[in-house]
Amino acid sequence: xxxxxxxxxxxxxxxxxxxxxxxxxxxxxxxxxxxxxxxxxxxxxxxxxxxxxxxxxxxxxxxxxxxxxxxxxxxxxxxxxxxxxxxxxxxxxxxxxxxxxxxxxxxxxxxxxxxxxxxxxxxxxxxxxxxxxxxxxxxxxxxxxxxxxxxxxxxxxxxxxxxxxxxxxxx
Numbered sequence: 001x002x003x004x005x006x007x008x009x010x011x012x013x014x015x016x017x018x019x020x021x022x023x024x025x026x027x028x029x030x031x032x033x034x035x036x037x038x039x040x041x042x043x044x045x046x047x048x049x050x051x052x053x054x055x056x057x058x059x060x061x062x063x064x065x066x067x068x069x070x071x072x073x074x075x076x077x078x079x080x081x082x083x084x085x086x087x088x089x090x091x092x093x094x095x096x097x098x099x100x101x102x103x104x105x106x107x108x109x110x111x112x113x114x115x116x117x118x119x120x121x122x123x124x125x126x127x128x129x130x131x132x133x134x135x136x137x138x139x140x141x142x143x144x145x146x147x148x149x150x151x152x153x154x155x156x157x158x159x160x161x162x163x164x165x166x167x168x169x170x171x
Contacts, residue, residue, distance in 0.1 A: 033073065040063060043158050074125065111145070127140075
């Protein structure tokens with residue numbers, strides 16, 4: 001006998017559909033430390049303040065990397081560009097025997113977390129404080145370093161349950 005997933009209410013379904021219509025940047029959240037090197041794809045990231053520079057990152061507590069991120073105490077938010085869609089797919093699904101790290105060019109900054117060298121921007125962070133809300137942990141991440149790619153490439157966004165590429169504005 002298996003446990004069936006609980007049915008969602010009409011309000012929960014409406015909320016999920018509404019959120020699918022809220023475009024968001026696609027980010028690869030990485031970590032390295034005593035709990036090992038790990039990464040996951042997330043769109044629930046935003047700026048909190050520049051004094052001190054702080055990001056908010058939300059991660060589902062049921063994610064296999066959730067506790068590993070907390071054990072490492074540091075993360076890097078790599079903001080992906082359109083050319084990273086395949087890398088994003090590699091990290092979004094686990095395939096046994098595939099070295100997910102082989103697909104990118106990685107460096108490190110102050111915390112030692114993997115930084116994707118050609119990400120539009122990467123924020124190297126220390127996890128400051130944490131609030132549990134519903135199914136997720138809301139992490140307030142103190143920025144320790146910023147890495148900008150050589151050029152701002154068209155961004156990768158998630159909207160209506162699919163990836164989309166932003167266009168670079170003409171000057």
